[in-house]
Amino acid sequence: MQCxxxxxxxxGCEAEDWQRVEVADVGFAPTRLRHVRFSGQISLGSAVxxxxxxIRDCMVGDGVRIDGVRSALAGYEIGRGARLTDIGTMTYRAGTTAGNGVRVAAVNENxxxxxxxxxxxxxQTAHLMVFHRHRTETLRRTFDRIDAYAATIAAAPRGYVGEGATVEGCGRIVDVRIGDRATVCGATLLQNGTILSQPEAPTEVGVGVMARDFILAPGARVVDGAFIERCFVGEACVVEQGFTAIDCLLFANGMFAKGEAVSVFAAPHTVSHHKSSLSIACSLSFANMGSGxxxxxxxxKLGAVHQSVAERGTKFGSNSYVQAxxxxxxxxMITGEHRNHPDTHALPFSYLMDEGGQSMLIPAVNLFRTGTLRDAMKWPNRDHRTADSPRDLIRYDFLNPYLIDRILAAVSLLTRLKEEKPEAKYYTFGNCSIHRHSLQKGITYYREALDIFVGDYLIRGGTIDDSEGPGRGPWIDLSGLVMPRETLEEIVRDDLFGADAAFRQAHTRYEEYLGRYVTDRYDLSDADKRHEHLKRxxxxxxTVRHRLSKEAALEYFGVSQISYGADCPESDRQADFQQVRGEIATDPFLAPLLSEMEHKAEQARAML
Structure with a gap:
C-alpha cells in the first residue's frame, strides 16, 4: 500500500487521509492517476x-475515466466504464430526492x-393524478407512497452515474442521478433531477441545457439550449432549440422546440416545434401547435385559475388564439381567435374557425380527410421508443370505442338541435355557431364513421360476444390508453403507485373488451343484420374513397401548381411539378390508403 x-x-496526487482511500486488489495502476486530490471516503476500482x-466521498467503478473536474466531484457512485471529463462542479448531497416528490403545477397554474x-x-398515472382530483382517498394514498419513495431516495448516501455513461463539458451538476449509457454533454446547469437511461434507450442532455427539479425518462433528449424547471420528460420525447418548459408533464414521442410551455400536460405524440408558440394551463394529446x-x-380576476383541454389529435393553426x-x-382543427370559451368536446372531428369574432363550428368535417388520416397513420411510425418495455401505453386505432360513443352522442345532439329549430339557419352550441348545412353534413359524416367502425370489425373476423364483463359500458381515453371505465374503476380502488401492471393488462385485453363493446352497440344478432352492416x-x-381522391386532387392540380416552373416557359410548369411532387396515382400516402380501402371493400363483398 505504501508503495x-x-x-x-x-x-502529483494528494489525500486528506490516505487510509480512507481504498483501491482494487487487482488491476489498479497508480501511474494512471495524475494530479488528483482525494478527501472523505474513496473507493477506486480496477483500470481507473x-x-x-x-474527488470527495466517491466510489469509482472499474474502467472509469475522469479528467478535468475544476471544482469538485463529490458524493457519487460511478458505474463501470463511465467517462467524466471537463466538468466545473458535480456534487450530490445526502438528503436530496433527485427530483422525486417535487410538485408540478400541471394544467392549473395555481x-x-x-x-x-x-x-x-x-x-396513465399522471392523467389520473392531474384530472381525477375527485378521487381524494386514492390520490392521498398515491401521493403518500410517492413521498415515501422520495424519502428512500433521500436516504441514499450517494448519487450515481450509471455504467457507460458520459458526462462531458458541463458547468454545474448538483444532486442529479444519471442512468446507464446516458450522455450529458455541454449542459450549463443541472440541479435536483434524475436522468433515467438504459443501454437500449439511452438518454441525452446536450449543450446549453438548464434544468432544475426534473426527471427524464429513458430515451428522452433535452438538448440545444432548452430550459426546463419542475418537469417530467417522457420516453423518446425531445425538448430542443431553446424551448422553455415550466411545470410541465411531457410524455412519449413528444417534440418541443423554439416555443414555451407553462403548466402543460402533454400526452404522447404532442408536437410544438414552431417559433412563438405559447401553451399555458392546458392539456394536449397527439396535438400539433402551429407557429404563433x-x-x-x-x-x-381571481388569479390564473382557468384551463383548456384539447382531446386527442387536435391541431392548432398558425397564429391561432384560444382564451381559457x-x-x-x-x-x-382550430384556426383564428377564440375569446368566447368554446366547448366542442361533444363534437369530435370538427373544424373551428373565427368569422368576424364569432367561433364558427363545422361538425365532423375532419372525419376521413387526408390530413386527419395521414396524422393517424404517421403516429405509429413515429413511436421512437426503444426500451424493452415502454412505459406509456398507446392505442393507435383511429376509431375506437371511446370515440364511437362520442360520435353516437354527437348524432343525437345534432339531430335534437335540428328538430328543435327545423327552420333555423344557424344553431348555437358550446358558445359556437353551426350553419344549418354544416349540421346536416355533420350527421352524415358521423354516420359514415359508425358504418366504417363496425365494418372494419367484421372483416377482421370480429365475433359476437354477449358475455358479461368490461367493455359494454362507457370507455375512456387515458392519455393514449383506451379502456373501459369499469376496468379503470377496479384499478384505482387502492392507489396508483403500483398500477402500471394493471394498466398494461387492460391494454393487452383491448380486443376482448372491443368484442363486448361492438356486440352491445350494434345489432349483429343474425346473418341478415350483419350483411346489412357490410353492405353499408x-x-x-x-363514398369516402371518392371524397379522398377529390380532396387529394386539389393538391396536384390548379392552384397547387402555382410557382412551379417559375422562370421557365408555361409549357414546362407541369414537368417541373411532376419532378418535384410526382403524380397523384403514385402519391406515397394516398395510393396505399385507397388500395387498402379497396381491399377492405373486396373482403366485405366476399362475406356477403
Missing part, C-alpha cells in the same frame, strides 16, 4: 484513469392539480 501511495504522490480532479414527480411516472399559436390564460377556459373534441360498409368506403 502505491508513494507512486500516487509522485504523480483519473486526472486533474478533486397548483390546484399539482402532482409529485417520481421516476416511475407514466402518462397561443393558449392564453388571461381571462381571470375551453374544451375541444378529438381531432379538432362497402357503400361508405366507396
Amino acid at each position: 502505491e501511495i508513494d507512486a500516487l504522490v509522485a504523480s 484513469e483519473l486526472r486533474n480532479a478533486t 397548483g390546484g392539480r399539482a402532482v409529485p414527480l417520481f421516476d416511475g411516472l407514466t402518462a 399559436s397561443n393558449m392564453s390564460n388571461h381571462a381571470y 377556459p375551453a374544451h375541444f373534441g378529438a381531432y379538432s 360498409y362497402v357503400s361508405t368506403l366507396d
Whole structure:
C-alpha cells in the first residue's frame, strides 16, 4: 500500500487521509492517476484513469475515466466504464430526492392539480393524478407512497452515474442521478433531477441545457439550449432549440422546440416545434401547435385559475388564439381567435374557425380527410421508443370505442338541435355557431364513421360476444390508453403507485373488451343484420374513397401548381411539378390508403 501511495504522490496526487482511500486488489495502476486530490471516503476500482480532479466521498467503478473536474466531484457512485471529463462542479448531497416528490403545477397554474414527480411516472398515472382530483382517498394514498419513495431516495448516501455513461463539458451538476449509457454533454446547469437511461434507450442532455427539479425518462433528449424547471420528460420525447418548459408533464414521442410551455400536460405524440408558440394551463394529446399559436390564460380576476383541454389529435393553426377556459373534441382543427370559451368536446372531428369574432363550428368535417388520416397513420411510425418495455401505453386505432360513443352522442345532439329549430339557419352550441348545412353534413359524416367502425370489425373476423364483463359500458381515453371505465374503476380502488401492471393488462385485453363493446352497440344478432352492416360498409368506403381522391386532387392540380416552373416557359410548369411532387396515382400516402380501402371493400363483398 505504501508503495502505491508513494507512486500516487509522485504523480502529483494528494489525500486528506490516505487510509480512507481504498483501491482494487487487482488491476489498479497508480501511474494512471495524475494530479488528483482525494478527501472523505474513496473507493477506486480496477483500470481507473483519473486526472486533474478533486474527488470527495466517491466510489469509482472499474474502467472509469475522469479528467478535468475544476471544482469538485463529490458524493457519487460511478458505474463501470463511465467517462467524466471537463466538468466545473458535480456534487450530490445526502438528503436530496433527485427530483422525486417535487410538485408540478400541471394544467392549473395555481397548483390546484399539482402532482409529485417520481421516476416511475407514466402518462396513465399522471392523467389520473392531474384530472381525477375527485378521487381524494386514492390520490392521498398515491401521493403518500410517492413521498415515501422520495424519502428512500433521500436516504441514499450517494448519487450515481450509471455504467457507460458520459458526462462531458458541463458547468454545474448538483444532486442529479444519471442512468446507464446516458450522455450529458455541454449542459450549463443541472440541479435536483434524475436522468433515467438504459443501454437500449439511452438518454441525452446536450449543450446549453438548464434544468432544475426534473426527471427524464429513458430515451428522452433535452438538448440545444432548452430550459426546463419542475418537469417530467417522457420516453423518446425531445425538448430542443431553446424551448422553455415550466411545470410541465411531457410524455412519449413528444417534440418541443423554439416555443414555451407553462403548466402543460402533454400526452404522447404532442408536437410544438414552431417559433412563438405559447401553451399555458392546458392539456394536449397527439396535438400539433402551429407557429404563433397561443393558449392564453388571461381571462381571470381571481388569479390564473382557468384551463383548456384539447382531446386527442387536435391541431392548432398558425397564429391561432384560444382564451381559457375551453374544451375541444378529438381531432379538432382550430384556426383564428377564440375569446368566447368554446366547448366542442361533444363534437369530435370538427373544424373551428373565427368569422368576424364569432367561433364558427363545422361538425365532423375532419372525419376521413387526408390530413386527419395521414396524422393517424404517421403516429405509429413515429413511436421512437426503444426500451424493452415502454412505459406509456398507446392505442393507435383511429376509431375506437371511446370515440364511437362520442360520435353516437354527437348524432343525437345534432339531430335534437335540428328538430328543435327545423327552420333555423344557424344553431348555437358550446358558445359556437353551426350553419344549418354544416349540421346536416355533420350527421352524415358521423354516420359514415359508425358504418366504417363496425365494418372494419367484421372483416377482421370480429365475433359476437354477449358475455358479461368490461367493455359494454362507457370507455375512456387515458392519455393514449383506451379502456373501459369499469376496468379503470377496479384499478384505482387502492392507489396508483403500483398500477402500471394493471394498466398494461387492460391494454393487452383491448380486443376482448372491443368484442363486448361492438356486440352491445350494434345489432349483429343474425346473418341478415350483419350483411346489412357490410353492405353499408362497402357503400361508405366507396363514398369516402371518392371524397379522398377529390380532396387529394386539389393538391396536384390548379392552384397547387402555382410557382412551379417559375422562370421557365408555361409549357414546362407541369414537368417541373411532376419532378418535384410526382403524380397523384403514385402519391406515397394516398395510393396505399385507397388500395387498402379497396381491399377492405373486396373482403366485405366476399362475406356477403
